Amino acid sequence: MMDWPPQSPDLNPIMQMWGELENKLDRIYSTFKRKKSCFQVTAFCQENEHNYEAPNMQNKKCGKATWTVIFEDSVDKDALHSLKPLQSPPPPPSFKVVQRKQRIVCLILDVSGSMEGSRILQQQQAATHFLRNIIEDQARVGIVALSTFASTLSPLTTIDSDTARENLIKSLPKVASGLTKMCLGLSQGLQVLFYDSGDAFGYEIIFLTDGEATDNIAGCAPSAIQSGAIIHTLAFSDIYYSMQKCAMLKTSNQLMDAFASLTLSTGDYINEPLESVGARTSDWFNGTVSVDQTVGNKTSFVIIYEISFPSVYIQSPSGSVYTQTNMSHDVSQKTVTLNIPGTTEPGDWKYSIQTTILQALTLTVTSQAAQADVPPITVKTHMNQQFSDGTKPMIVFAEVSQSYRPVINADVWATLEDPSFTGADAFQDDGIYFRYFIKMVNGRSSLKVRVKNQDGQTRFAVVSLISILVQLNHPKPPVFEEPLDVGNFTRTDIGESFEVKLSGTAPPNFPPNRITDLxxxxxxxxxxxxxxxxxxxxxxxxxxxxxxxxxxxxxxxxxxxxxxxxxxxxxxxxxxxxxxxxxxxxxxxxxxxxxxxxxxxxxxxxxxxxxxxxxxxxxxKILPGPKPSGISNPDMNLTGLVISLCVVTMLICFIVVFAVKHRKLSAQSDMALIVTNECQNNLYA
CATH class of the missing domain: 2.60.40.10 (Immunoglobulins)
Known part of the structure; x- marks a missing residue:
């Protein structure tokens, strides 16, 4: 696709007129336009001003004026019809540019008596996976244990080698006893962060607990949040308080998912959780994980079993088979790990796990970006509400993209405590998938999304390329003519938990959704x-x-x-x-x-x-009009027009050649006369 007008240092008058016209068009009052800035927008159209006949996305999806859409779900919606325009221009916005610091994380691990048994083991398994495979190099990690008292098991340690990772893993608690003094643990974790620079702003706390506090967590949580620390709360039970993130955990597989998803909070999408699945079986547990070309470094397969060591077979796309002899086995944590050296072969990796007794098995696959300058495909999920009383439907969103390029036509599963369901693209080719969640049950639930492509239908959507340089109005950028093939891939993400408290005993009945593509x-x-x-x-x-x-x-x-x-x-x-x-x-x-x-x-x-x-x-209904009476044969008229143009062109060329030749003859005659006069003057001198 070509831009008009062509970019040239010497614009002819027609191109200059086009440029002036384009500049004038930029000053037209408009809602939808290609460019990113429009300085003259001072108001949004109201219901009596809205053009309902415009065939645009706003009328398809909303069918309402912009003013109404903005305030429909707002707390100020009752004031919609009485709002008055501002008496003066709004104050200019202010922007603060920040740069990401070194990632600093403190693990606060609950080792109280209620964590005894399977919970303390699941905590060890997930924390080990986080320290060994998830947390990035050069990050700093500290570990705090809480029960009746709180203690620092490891101060902030820089992840600069495999030895540093293993030393942190050795510091993980293995015994559970005592009370659950959450405030003491939270305070101790903040002290570990403060010790580094006297400030916890932007640092992270990963708070893993069973949620059965024996002190008043609501009293100390606000001050912890005000410190500026990012607090991720992973709970085994129906705990709810004012933390930034709280995920409900019921199995070790969910805990592994939660730890893996925390790598995305930094905005640096280096380490990707590809797959996380589980099953309770006494037979074979089989499946396929697709490794695409955007990932492949430091790929690990982690298998967790419940009772006895199963037989594990993992086959690469080229046919190589890895067995227990190629894997490390931690008997105390009931974990089998396969680390693929170098860059993993892209393609479909097949796993087969066999057990002869009934037990729970889980598989978690993670991989880092294949190249530092090529972002991997990612999935980000969220719910439109974190609390529902059943009066409004809840919506699950999943955004699948590579950097700013949407990934379309993917298979997306959102798994709650109910059977999984698939999602569809809300807006065509934007890579955002959504489904309503209507099977509401009282309690707190967590959300898990799996994205897969194994049938060759997934594509990168047709999008515009953007420049790194920030400009208000870019020149119209080049556009891909065809969507690009993504290839097979697998991704997993776990979102924030949500709570449902229904006013009645029966779940609400919702009407059919509105048709938006008629x-x-x-x-x-x-x-x-x-x-x-x-x-x-x-x-x-x-x-x-x-x-x-x-x-x-x-x-x-x-x-x-x-x-x-x-x-x-x-x-x-x-x-x-x-x-x-x-x-x-x-x-x-x-x-x-x-x-x-x-x-x-x-x-x-x-x-x-x-x-x-x-x-x-x-x-x-538009029918073609009759042919004009003066044109009996359009082909003959077109031929005559072409011949006439050729004759006129030849005539112009003849006149130009004759004029140029005549000027040359006149110039030669004048020159001969000058030379003759000069020679005569020299002769008589």
Missing amino acids: SAVIQEDTVLLNWTAPGEDLDQGTAKSYEIRWSFDLKMLRFNFSNGYSVNTTAVSPQKARSVEQHSFNLNITIQNGTTLFFAVQSEDKQNAKSETSNIAQAS
Whole structure:
């Protein structure tokens, strides 16, 4: 794709006029534009100003004015209609540029009596994995144990060698006893951080506890947060207090996931958790992990077993098989580890784990970026709410990208305490997948997302390349013509936990989700509608029925849907959510040339709950006009025009050649006369 006008130091007048026009266009009041800055935006359009007929994404997804969208979910929504414009310009924004410091982490590990048994073992397994495979080189790590008292097991230690990592692992506690004095542990952890520089701002605390505090954690948590430390709380039970992150843990696999996900908090996506799966079986536990070309350094396979040592086989893409003889076995921690030296071979790695007794098995695979200057593919997850009373649906989001490039068409599973479910792209080609979470159960749950591509459908979306130099308005950048093939890959991420407290005993009933991609086409006198099927409850299940209406007036459909003309939908049987729906029909009118019609859909569930009105789709009937009477044969006229242009061009060339030749002859005659006169003057001198 070429930019217009071409970049040239010498612009002709036409190009200069184009440049002036483009500059003027930048001053047009607009909501949607290519460039990033628009200095003249002073207000957002309100309902009476909004253009509902504009075929843009705002009308498809929202169908409301910008002003309404901004304040619809705000605490100030009641003041929407009484707000007045600012009497003076708002103050200029201020920006603070910061640079990431060396990563400093303090592990605060609960070793109270309630951690005895499987919990203290799971803590050892996960902390060992974090210290050996997750925390990056040159970071500094300290370890604090808490029970009736708090003690420092290791001061801040720089991770500069494998020996440093193993020394920290040896410091991990192995015995549990005493009370759970969380405030003492939190205070001791902050002292370890303060000892380094007298300041804990930006440093991290990873607080692992069973949540059964014997002191008042709510009394000391606020001051810890005010210190500026980033506090990640990993809890084995329904603990809830004001920390930045709290993940509910019920198995050792979840604890491993939680520790692995903490590497992403720095913004430096070097170490990636590729896979984390588990099963309780007395037979084979098989699967495939895809290692793509963006990762591959320091790849490790960690297998944790519950009772007895299983048989483990791991096969590389080229066919090499690794067995127990190639792995390290820690009997005390019931852990088997395979470290792949150098850069791992990209492709599908297959694992087969066999056990003859019924036991729990888990596999965790991590890998670092293959190249320091090539960011790996990452997945980031979150819920739209961390607390729900059931009145509003909860939404699971997963963003899959490589740096700023979205990864599309991936398979995404979000796993809660209920069966897993897959997500779809909210906006086409943006790499953000979402699903509603409607099976609400009282209590606290954690979220885990797995992303996979093994069928060759995943691509990098078509995106613009950006410059590192920050500019308000970039020149229009080059664009990839086709999406780039990502190849097979696997990723895992664990998000923040959330809490549900339902007001009633039964879970809430939600209506079908709003259709946002309705499109319409008029073919002769037939109307063809297309849309994505909603569910029985939001985007899950199958709706009971559809109601389709049309009108000559868009706003009438938008604000008074039931007053539109009804379409017979008895032949339409709703399909499962996210299926493609099509319906064609003839109207009881003759559609004249130039007519524009508007269409909308509502869906209904078995409890007769209706969805919101869909986006308004419009379609026009445009017939080609008759040929102009003066043109009987366009091809002959075009030929004549070309011949005429050639004749005129030849005539101009002849005139130019004649004029140039005549000037040369005149110049030669004048020169001969001058030379003759000069010779005569010299002769008589």
